[in-house]
Amino acid sequence: MKFKCRKINGGYAEGEALVSNEAISFYGGVDPSTGIIIEKGHPLEGIKISNKILIFPYGKGSTVGSYIILRLARRGLAPKAIVNLYAEPIVAVGAIISEIPMVDQLPKKFFNLVNNGMKIIVDADNEAVEVIE
Amino acid sequence: MYLTREEEKILDGEYGYGYKKAMEILVAIGKIYEADRLIDISSAHISGVSYKNIGDEGVEFLKEMAKNSRVRVPTTINPGGFDLNNWKRMNIDRRFIEKQMDVINTFQAMGIKPSLSCTPYYNDNLPNRGEHVAWAESSAVTLVNSLIGAYTNRESGISALAAALLGKTPRYGLHTYEGRMPKYTIKLKTRLNKMSEYGVLGYLISDIIGNNIPYIKGIKNSDIDKMKYLAASLATYAGTPMFHIEGLTPEYMEYEPPKEKISIDEEDISKGFKRLRDVVNSVDMVWIGCPHASISEIKTISNLVKGKSLKKKLVVTTARSTYKLAVQQGFIDEIENAGGEVYADTCIIVSPIGEKIRSIMTNSAKAFYYLRGVNNIPVYVADLEECIETALTGE
Numbered sequence: 001m002k003f004k005c006r007k008i009n010g011g012y013a014e015g016e017a018l019v020s021n022e023a024i025s026f027y028g029g030v031d032p033s034t035g036i037i038i039e040k041g042h043p044l045e046g047i048k049i050s051n052k053i054l055i056f057p058y059g060k061g062s063t064v065g066s067y068i069i070l071r072l073a074r075r076g077l078a079p080k081a082i083v084n085l086y087a088e089p090i091v092a093v094g095a096i097i098s099e100i101p102m103v104d105q106l107p108k109k110f111f112n113l114v115n116n117g118m119k120i121i122v123d124a125d126n127e128a129v130e131v132i133e
Numbered sequence: 134m135y136l137t138r139e140e141e142k143i144l145d146g147e148y149g150y151g152y153k154k155a156m157e158i159l160v161a162i163g164k165i166y167e168a169d170r171l172i173d174i175s176s177a178h179i180s181g182v183s184y185k186n187i188g189d190e191g192v193e194f195l196k197e198m199a200k201n202s203r204v205r206v207p208t209t210i211n212p213g214g215f216d217l218n219n220w221k222r223m224n225i226d227r228r229f230i231e232k233q234m235d236v237i238n239t240f241q242a243m244g245i246k247p248s249l250s251c252t253p254y255y256n257d258n259l260p261n262r263g264e265h266v267a268w269a270e271s272s273a274v275t276l277v278n279s280l281i282g283a284y285t286n287r288e289s290g291i292s293a294l295a296a297a298l299l300g301k302t303p304r305y306g307l308h309t310y311e312g313r314m315p316k317y318t319i320k321l322k323t324r325l326n327k328m329s330e331y332g333v334l335g336y337l338i339s340d341i342i343g344n345n346i347p348y349i350k351g352i353k354n355s356d357i358d359k360m361k362y363l364a365a366s367l368a369t370y371a372g373t374p375m376f377h378i379e380g381l382t383p384e385y386m387e388y389e390p391p392k393e394k395i396s397i398d399e400e401d402i403s404k405g406f407k408r409l410r411d412v413v414n415s416v417d418m419v420w421i422g423c424p425h426a427s428i429s430e431i432k433t434i435s436n437l438v439k440g441k442s443l444k445k446k447l448v449v450t451t452a453r454s455t456y457k458l459a460v461q462q463g464f465i466d467e468i469e470n471a472g473g474e475v476y477a478d479t480c481i482i483v484s485p486i487g488e489k490i491r492s493i494m495t496n497s498a499k500a501f502y503y504l505r506g507v508n509n510i511p512v513y514v515a516d517l518e519e520c521i522e523t524a525l526t527g528e
Binding site: 006008009063064066067070071074086087088089090092093096097 | 154157158161162164165180181186187188190191193194269289290291292
């Protein structure tokens with residue numbers, strides 16, 4: 001099933017979905033040396049975000065978070081693509097400086113449908129996300 | 134967002150990598166906040182300067198941006214990890230010094246002034262009323278929006294650098310009349326005299342209104358130092374980008390006082406102080422200079438310690454430009470002769486020296502937040518005079 005979206009940073013990626021219903025703070029919330037979510041009580045606590053299509057509502061926390069995304073990318077630990085409900089500047093800037101494809105503003109239907117492990121295609125340049133069940 | 138042909142060319146990479154990345158960043162932010170276009174700015178101020186905060190990846194990123202790129206507007210930067218002329222006494226290790234100098238040199242190669250201060254508005258970079266600028270460092274953002282009447286959003290270190298390289302910023306939020314609209318009226322029912330009380334006031338207001346803009350009534354006279362502590366607290370505790378004060382700040386007459394009203398009285402202020410006071414059995418260090426101390430604060434400290442001998446470690450942090458003025462006036466000698474230490478270019482939070490301290494007394498509500506959060510130590514907030522008294526008596 002194909003969905004329209006808005007491009008925040010260009011690029012193309014295919015991979016496995018990792019879905020969080022809660023916001024993610026990269027600074028303090030993700031370990032930059034492992035790619036594992038370390039925020040206490042976070043629904044994805046203990047889970048590795050590396051090489052996934054990371055789907056979450058929006059970023060939160062300190063603007064240093066942009067550098068954490070870059071740090072992950074330089075170590076090969078970043079997500080393959082980022083899909084947000086609403087993009088905000090911390091994650092957007094992080095994606096741009098790290099060359100990670102990023103889109104937002106997908107319909108609610110997409111978030112109802114998508115689940116961990118599903119195969120996802122993010123075609124940011126053409127503002128489209130496809131879910132292959 | 135509308136882009137001119139010239140801006141499109143930058144985005145396509147015709148002027149090189151640094152400018153292209155900078156344009157991608159501004160376009161993405163413009164898109165997110167539905168800006169209509171980019172507007173010219175007259176200055177920029179960049180955070181994320183201490184190597185302690187940005188790490189190797191940050192240094193690498195800055196170097197990539199700096200290749201063949203120069204800033205288009207006067208640009209200043211936040212404090213780094215040590216005093217450039219006095220790193221020996223600070224006992225900073227060689228590797229850190231090399232990394233930090235690499236960061237500063239990279240900024241300088243882009244044409245940026247190594248002001249190394251969180252209070253650029255005192256000497257180094259003072260915008261005029263009505264000018265659009267792109268500043269990071271949240272306390273300075275709130276100060277120049279409110280007291281100077283310059284227009285800036287709360288930029289991150291990276292977005293401020295992008296804006297500096299292009300001399301532009303997306304037009305939305307604080308760059309528009311609507312984005313500067315107050316949401317709550319705060320009625321102050323007590324007279325504030327001390328600088329630290331303004332920090333507490335900002336802390337209390339943050340609690341109530343979140344990152345909305347307050348319209349404050351009841352502050353009759355004030356000065357830039359007091360406003361600095363109010364701005365720093367509002368920015369730290371709630372992310373408030375601006376405040377209006379009836380009869381005082383340049384734009385209050387352009388807005389009606391909001392209907393939703395909140396009162397703050399003397400009792401609230403003293404309760405606020407209590408919440409900013411951890412149990413501290415023995416004060417390890419007394420620190421003044423968050424945000425960086427002004428020339429008049431340094432004068433006050435100098436007068437209080439003149440000819441005396443300090444019993445506790447007293448550290449004052451300030452801008453290099455302020456430090457030079459204080460040397461000329463003899464204030465630095467008086468403080469150092471009493472046993473105090475005055476450092477420029479840095480502060481306790483962004484310097485590695487902060488890691489060795491076990492407890493701090495300070496006059497800054499902002500410092501309370503970061504010292505507990507970043508350094509994880511107990512902190513006690515009191516007024517400047519009380520802090521110096523403790524440093525003198527050891528009690």
